[in-house]
Amino acid sequence: KAGVTQTPRYLIKTRGQQVTLSCSPISGHRSVSWYQQTPGQGLQFLFEYFSETQRNKGNFPGRFSGRQFSNSRSEMNVSTLELGDSALYLCASSLSSLNEQFFGPGTRLTVL
Amino acid sequence: AQSVSQHNHHVILSEAASLELGCNYSYGGTVNLFWYVQYPGQHLQLLLKYFSGDPLVKGIKGFEAEFIKSKFSFNLRKPSVQWSDTAEYFCAVNARDGGSQGNLIFGKGTKLSVKP
Numbered sequence: 001k002a003g004v005t006q007t008p009r010y011l012i013k014t015r016g017q018q019v020t021l022s023c024s025p026i027s028g029h030r031s032v033s034w035y036q037q038t039p040g041q042g043l044q045f046l047f048e049y050f051s052e053t054q055r056n057k058g059n060f061p062g063r064f065s066g067r068q069f070s071n072s073r074s075e076m077n078v079s080t081l082e083l084g085d086s087a088l089y090l091c092a093s094s095l096s097s098l099n100e101q102f103f104g105p106g107t108r109l110t111v112l
Numbered sequence: 113a114q115s116v117s118q119h120n121h122h123v124i125l126s127e128a129a130s131l132e133l134g135c136n137y138s139y140g141g142t143v144n145l146f147w148y149v150q151y152p153g154q155h156l157q158l159l160l161k162y163f164s165g166d167p168l169v170k171g172i173k174g175f176e177a178e179f180i181k182s183k184f185s186f187n188l189r190k191p192s193v194q195w196s197d198t199a200e201y202f203c204a205v206n207a208r209d210g211g212s213q214g215n216l217i218f219g220k221g222t223k224l225s226v227k228p
Binding site: 058101 | 144154155156157161202204216218219220221
């Protein structure tokens with residue numbers, strides 16, 4: 001089975017811009033979760049989608065949003081980018097919310 | 113609020129030494145427990161998991177972990193480390209109740225450096 005894929009792998013944006021990241025889960029997985037990884041804060045949960053519905057949201061501002069499509073693919077969007085949004089954004093998929101999560105390689109976002 | 117503590121930020125060992133990485137969590141309900149590993153330049157991979165049953169679980173590459181409910185701990189062990197075990201190790205918890213399923217809470221990670 002192919003693993004979780006994320007595109008793009010690297011992204012450079014400037015402050016104030018917006019960005020959309022994409023995630024394709026493992027075939028058959030219906031739950032997709034997003035995490036932000038930074039050296040200072042570690043891995044922090046952003047949100048989780050299951051069957052196109054956001055079921056859980058972390059403690060991030062409303063500039064961070066996401067969605068899931070009927071084929072379970074997911075996108076996350078960050079609007080009005082700030083320097084502090086520079087991070088590795090990880091997507092993980094699982095069969096359900098309680099199963100183990102499989103992670104993609106991440107998208108490295110740099111905000112200048 | 114749930115939290116996960118990993119006691120060691122950086123551990124340096126020689127090959128063949130034994131490894132134990134500590135992990136404690138704070139949550140009063142039922143949890144699923146995980147250890148993930150991130151090798152240099154690679155993505156997070158699942159090492160092992162505990163859902164229920166035997167509190168001693170075995171994972172890949174000779175790793176094992178023991179869940180001690182009374183201590184809210186899930187320590188990772190390996191009897192003899194190899195240079196290829198150099199990586200960052202993350203403990204994670206998923207509450208099975210309370211409506212926060214799908215939300216993995218991670219520890220800050222422990223960097224393991226194994227000297228050849």
